[in-house]
Amino acid sequence: MNPxxxxxxxxxIRPEIKGKATSVTFDxxxxxxxxxxxxxxxxxxxxxxxxxxxQRRSYSISNPPGAPLRITVKRVAxxxxxxxxxxxxxxxxxxxVMPPFGQFSLTPDxxxxxxxxxxxxxxxxxxxxxxxxxxxxxxxxSVAHLIYGNADGENIIFGEELDNLARDHAARFTxxxxxxxxxxxxxxxxxxxxxxxxxxxxxxxxxxxxxxxDVQYWICGPGxxxxxxxxxxxxxxxxxxxxxxxxxxxxxxPASSVTGIAANAKVDLGGATYEVPVAADQTLLNAxxxxxxxxxxxxxxxxxxxxxxxxxxxxxxxxxxxxxxxSDVARGDILSCQSVATSDELSISFDK
Amino acid sequence: xxxxxxxxPVDAYTSQDWFDREQRLIFSRTWRYAGLAEDVPExxxxxxxxxxxxxxxxxxxxxxRLRAFHNICRHRGTQLxxxxxxxxxxxxCPYHDWTYDLEGNLISVPDEAKExxxxxxxxxxxxxxASVDIWRGMLFVHPDPNPPSLAEWLGAVDPLLGPHKPExxxxxxxxxxxxxxxxxxxxxVENYIDVYHLSHLHSNTLHMYDHARAEYGxxxxxxxxxxxPAPDYATNLEKNLPTPRVIPEPHxxxxxxxxxxxxxxxxxxxxxxxxIITPLGPDLTRVENRTKLANASGWEFQKQEWxxxxxxxxxxxxxxxxSDATGEDDPMASGDFTAEDxxxxxxxxxSLTSPFFEVGPAANGESPVVRHQQAIxxxxxxxxxxx
Numbered sequence: 186m187n188p189x190x191x192x193x194x195x196x197x198i199r200p201e202i203k204g205k206a207t208s209v210t211f212d213x214x215x216x217x218x219x220x221x222x223x224x225x226x227x228x229x230x231x232x233x234x235x236x237x238x239x240q241r242r243s244y245s246i247s248n249p250p251g252a253p254l255r256i257t258v259k260r261v262a263x264x265x266x267x268x269x270x271x272x273x274x275x276x277x278x279x280x281x282v283m284p285p286f287g288q289f290s291l292t293p294d295x296x297x298x299x300x301x302x303x304x305x306x307x308x309x310x311x312x313x314x315x316x317x318x319x320x321x322x323x324x325x326x327s328v329a330h331l332i333y334g335n336a337d338g339e340n341i342i343f344g345e346e347l348d349n350l351a352r353d354h355a356a357r358f359t360x361x362x363x364x365x366x367x368x369x370x371x372x373x374x375x376x377x378x379x380x381x382x383x384x385x386x387x388x389x390x391x392x393x394x395x396x397x398x399d400v401q402y403w404i405c406g407p408g409x410x411x412x413x414x415x416x417x418x419x420x421x422x423x424x425x426x427x428x429x430x431x432x433x434x435x436x437x438x439p440a441s442s443v444t445g446i447a448a449n450a451k452v453d454l455g456g457a458t459y460e461v462p463v464a465a466d467q468t469l470l471n472a473x474x475x476x477x478x479x480x481x482x483x484x485x486x487x488x489x490x491x492x493x494x495x496x497x498x499x500x501x502x503x504x505x506x507x508x509x510x511x512s513d514v515a516r517g518d519i520l521s522c523q524s525v526a527t528s529d530e531l532s533i534s535f536d537k
Numbered sequence: 538x539x540x541x542x543x544x545x546p547v548d549a550y551t552s553q554d555w556f557d558r559e560q561r562l563i564f565s566r567t568w569r570y571a572g573l574a575e576d577v578p579e580x581x582x583x584x585x586x587x588x589x590x591x592x593x594x595x596x597x598x599x600x601x602r603l604r605a606f607h608n609i610c611r612h613r614g615t616q617l618x619x620x621x622x623x624x625x626x627x628x629x630c631p632y633h634d635w636t637y638d639l640e641g642n643l644i645s646v647p648d649e650a651k652e653x654x655x656x657x658x659x660x661x662x663x664x665x666x667a668s669v670d671i672w673r674g675m676l677f678v679h680p681d682p683n684p685p686s687l688a689e690w691l692g693a694v695d696p697l698l699g700p701h702k703p704e705x706x707x708x709x710x711x712x713x714x715x716x717x718x719x720x721x722x723x724x725x726v727e728n729y730i731d732v733y734h735l736s737h738l739h740s741n742t743l744h745m746y747d748h749a750r751a752e753y754g755x756x757x758x759x760x761x762x763x764x765x766p767a768p769d770y771a772t773n774l775e776k777n778l779p780t781p782r783v784i785p786e787p788h789x790x791x792x793x794x795x796x797x798x799x800x801x802x803x804x805x806x807x808x809x810x811x812x813i814i815t816p817l818g819p820d821l822t823r824v825e826n827r828t829k830l831a832n833a834s835g836w837e838f839q840k841q842e843w844x845x846x847x848x849x850x851x852x853x854x855x856x857x858x859x860s861d862a863t864g865e866d867d868p869m870a871s872g873d874f875t876a877e878d879x880x881x882x883x884x885x886x887x888s889l890t891s892p893f894f895e896v897g898p899a900a901n902g903e904s905p906v907v908r909h910q911q912a913i914x915x916x917x918x919x920x921x922x923x924x
Contacts, residue, residue, distance in 0.1 A: 298670065298688040326688035394601035396574075396704070398670045399686070421600040424640060 190232055190281035191217055196253070198276055201342050206259040206308065207271045208247065211282065213254045223285035224292050225249045225319035226312040226403075226431070229256065232281035235265055242266045245312040245405075245431075246285060247343075249319035254282075257342060259308035289431035291316040291403065293323035300395035301327060304381055304414045306334035306406035310342050312431065313405050321354050327397060328356075332389045334363040334381040334406065359393055381410055383417035390421070404430040420511075443502040445525025451498075453534035454480055463526050469494075469501065469533065470521040480535055482522055492521040499531035542889070542896045544910035550721040550889050556819040559722075562920040563798050563913070564589030568690055570800050570813050571595060571669070571676040573827065574704060577603060581639075582623050584676070585616075587815075591680040593667045594618050596628070598639045605669035605678050606641050611662040637664050673802075674703030674829075675811070691796065694756035697763070699792035699804045700784045703829055706809055712828035718879050720886035722799055722816035725824065726909060728882050729812065730760050730795050733902030738881055741854050742874040745770040745777075746791050753905060758797035758912040760905055765790045766806075770848070777848040778807040781831040781841050797912060807831070807841075820886055 197210040213221055223229075228245045247257040261267045274280070289312060291301070301320055305313045310333060320329045335341050341362065351360040361376035363385055377385050402423060404414045411432040418428055448463045452473055463472040470492050473480050482492035490509070496517045501524040509518055519533065540547045549555045569588035576584050577597050585594035585608050592608040594617070608616050610630035617630050617637070627644065629636045636645035641664035646657055668679040672687045718725055728734070735748040744767060751764035766789055770777055774789060784806060791805045799814030813825040831837070855870035856877065863869075868880035888894050899907050 296686055296689045296692070298686045326686070326692060390601055395603075396671050398603050398668075400600070400602045418600070422598045422639060423600045423602075 190283055191221060192279045193217075193221075193254070193282045195274060195276050195278045195280060198274060200271075201257060202340050202344075204271065205340065206257055206342055207274070208255055208257045209270060209274060209280075210253045210255040211280070221254065221282070221284055223250055223254075224290035225315040226290040227285040227287040228312070229254075229285045230283040231256075231266075232283070233266055233269065235269055240266050245287075245315070247311040247314050249315045249322060251322075252318070257308070257311045257314075259342070287431070289403075289405070289429060291319060291401075291429075293319045293327075295323060295325060297324060297399065298326040298397045299324065299328075299399040299401055300397045301329045302390070302400070302402045303329060303331045303333075304386065304402070304404045304406070304410075305331065306381055306410050307340075308342060309405035309407070309410075309432075311405075313403060314343050314346070316403060317350065317358065321350060321358060328358065330359045330361075330389065330393050332361050332363060332376075332381055332385060334365070334410070336366050337364055337368045338362075338375070339368065361389060381406065382413055383420065386414060386417045387421070400427060402428045404428070406432065408432040443504075443525065443527070445502065445527060446529060448499070448526035448529045448531055450526070451532040452478070452480075453532075453536050454478055456536065463531070465525075467525070468522055469519075469524045469526070469531075473521065480521065490520065493518055494521050494533045494535045495519070495537040497532045497534055497537075499526070499528040501525060501531065502527050540894070542910075543899060543907045544914060545723075547889055547894065549913075550723060550886070551819050553819055556816060558917065559816065559913075560589050562917050564816065565591055565680060566920055567798060568670075568677045568679045568684070568687060570811070571678045573708065573829075574671045574674050574676055575708070576676065579623075581626070583618055583628075585618055586678060588678055588680065591667070592616060593669075593678045593680065595669045595676060595678060596624070596639055599626075603669045603671070603676075604639060604641065605667040606664040607667055607680070609665065610635055611643060611664065617664075641666060671704075673698070673701070674706075691759065694759040694761055694794065694796070697754075697756070697761040697792075698794055698802065699763075700788050701792075701804050701809050703809050705832060706783055706829035707832045709808075709828045709830045712810075712826065714824075714826045716824055716879075717817065718822045718824060718882050719820060720822060720882040721820055721889075722814050722822040723909070723913065724882050724886055725814050725822050726795060726799055726801075727906040728878055729793075729801050729814075730762070730905040730909060731903055732762070732905065733900045734881070735902075738856070738877050739874045741856050742872060742877065745852070755905075755908055755912075758916060760795040760909065762793045762795075762905075763790050764793075773848075774806065776844045778841060779845050779849060780807045781833045781837045782806055783809060783829075783831045795909075797916070 193211040193213065195209055196212045199208040201208055223246050228243045230241055230243045233240045244256040244258055246254065248255045258267050258270045260271050303313045303317060313331065317329050317331060320327050347360050350358050363377045363379060363381050364375040365380055367375055367378060402418055404411050411430045415428060415430060445465050447465045450461045450463050450469060450472065452459045452461050459476065459478060461472050461476045463469060470480065470482055480492065496519050501519055503520055503523045505523050506514065506520055509520060542550065569586065571586040572584055577595055580597050580599045580601065583594050583596035585592060593605055594608045595603050595605050597603050608618060610617050610632065612630065612633060612635050615630050615632045617628055627636050627638055634647045635643060638644050643659040643662040646659065649657060666682040668682055668684050670677050670687050672691065677687060732748065732751055732753060735743055746764045747767040748764060751762060753762040766774055789806055793803045795801045801812030801814065803810040803812060809829045811827050815823045817823050853872055855872045857869045868876035
């Protein structure tokens with residue numbers, strides 16, 4: 186990455202969603218086209234001098250490669266830079282811009298045949314919008330599905346552009362809006378009300394299952410949404426290497442490897458109750474076996490379900506839960522071979 | 538001196554060596570048809586297919602994405618699963634109960650501590666991945682986990698295959714057939730793409746289409762063909778179609794391509810059919826047919842049957858009149874174009890072993906036959922250069 190800043194002239198300022206966001210397009214001289222080239226999904230760092238201090242911010246590029254260099258900035262309440270861009274920046278001004286970079290990028294390939302699912306919320310659309318356009322333009326055998334969450338119909342960035350894409354590429358692009366607070370008078374009914382959550386994701390995938398089987402999932406929203414979408418996809422056995430995510434505001438904190446804590450477990454087994462100490466690195470099954478008891482178990486890999494027990498008090502973390510349905514988990518069923526304690530007092534029963 | 542049949546030696550149609558070579562270098566190295574997409578309708582469902590030397594199975598995960606693996610347990614090689622079925626979330630080999638998840642990871646080795654006191658590295662013993670994709674409503678598998686995409690393989694010929702959307706049509710189960718032809722697979726392909734024979738062998742069975750106006754050609758090893766309806770049929774075409782339309786007006790005609798190797802399609806205004814050719818031996822070939830029709834009500838079908846009745850009631854019949862037929866089951870008196878084709882293929886294969894066989898000049902309408910032989914030679918050469 187080139188750490189230098191380049192001074193670029195603003196060629197166009199366009200307010201989005203009634204001025205709550207601003208698209209800024211830059212003049213890119215041919216001599217800088219290569220240095221400032223980008224992949225769909227990448228971002229640029231801008232440098233401003235405001236309040237006598239240097240301010241740096243990164244914004245996703247909202248156009249695909251080949252189109253003008255453009256960023257789209259949503260106002261942050263009280264935000265110094267985003268409001269400066271919205272209120273004061275005008276065509277002809279110059280801004281210092283660093284070469285685009287970022288791991289969250291989609292490189293279209295005309296010979297690839299992929300199904301891309303995009304999950305976005307709010308201004309998370311900006312990199313996704315670039316990616317969707319890149320796929321529709323440069324990857325003719327692939328399809329794109331966008332599930333896009335917003336508060337209401339008035340706050341959909343690129344709403345009209347997306348409608349046009351859906352109309353012009355009906356066979357290759359589907360657009361579904363999820364609105365958390367739809368206003369009654371404008372939006373009769375979005376695809377779903379609520380948030381881009383596990384249920385919405387499941388419904389979307391079932392409604393438009395992949396045809397092209399090289400499937401990629403792209404997520405961009407606030408940290409909490411990213412975590413939720415990621416977890417929902419993992420729960421559907423989507424391999425991690427097919428999931429690509431970037432969050433804005435607030436960090437996503439995926440807890441990949443959970444270790445347990447030492448605990449005391451009350452175990453109901455064969456009509457009797459036993460007190461079993463569980464070490465931090467021990468599964469419940471191993472702790473119970475170490476105590477000389479004989480609970481049911483078999484595969485020890487979370488597949489068979491033989492070691493299933495009911496958690497009646499306390500909390501555990503399961504490394505894997507292949508043998509359980511979501512409804513089993515909701516009822517409190519656990520796989521003792523896959524469970525470590527995450528609270529220091531537990532009660533489980535093999536008799537229920 | 539090698540006896541030739543146009544570009545290929547006659548041996549290519551009769552010898553075990555050629556058969557083995559084609560199995561190894563063609564049918565084990567290309568995308569193979571593996572069924573219709575609806576054969577694997579839901580998570581947990583699977584299907585297996587023999588693709589040249591490889592047996593590959595396809596299973597749908599909970600994310601509705603298909604996975605393909607070589608159907609070989611990594612322990613002693615036992616085939617893991619049988620033809621079709623449904624699993625929950627894991628696949629277990631019947632022999633020693635080694636168990637894999639739907640990503641192909643080996644997740645359970647029974648009595649692991651006792652049987653493998655020095656440990657067994659399960660992470661190195663996952664199922665070997667293959668590739669799967671869906672195209673025009675059909676499942677395709679490739680033995681390589683990173684093959685050229687179907688877009689790369691079929692992209693150029695795709696626009697010439699008709700405006701059909703097979704995924705929106707419904708299978709007509711009565712038309713599903715599988716039968717064997719006592720002839721080399723290339724004889725069956727060549728018959729399929731021989732334009733010259735249409736007006737002759739099928740003089741009384743396929744004349745609703747105008748063979749003289751056929752347009753055909755090649756995109757790489759793939760053959761494409763289209764012909765318009767014959768004038769009699771085209772007058773009142775909408776009335777004459779035996780079943781409801783499957784493509785929007787004003788599209789008309791029959792699209793009958795042959796994709797490499799041996800994947801025939803046959804689609805018209807009112808139906809979409811597949812003709813899958815699988816070599817079983819040097820002189821034995823299996824053909825599988827499936828048909829899809831419009832997703833329309835029984836009433837729509839009934840109306841179309843009535844409206845087309847007057848066209849079809851006197852249409853067609855046997856190639857030879859009864860007086861010339863050898864008996865009731867003579868294919869030449871069947872009035873069935875498939876029976877006519879099978880007969881022609883088998884009669885041709887019989888002559889290939891005769892020391893007196895000598896091929897005559899290829900007609901214009903047989904140029905696809907010669908071109909297909911060249912496609913075989915080219916493909917074999919590329920593959921042999923690569924190994």
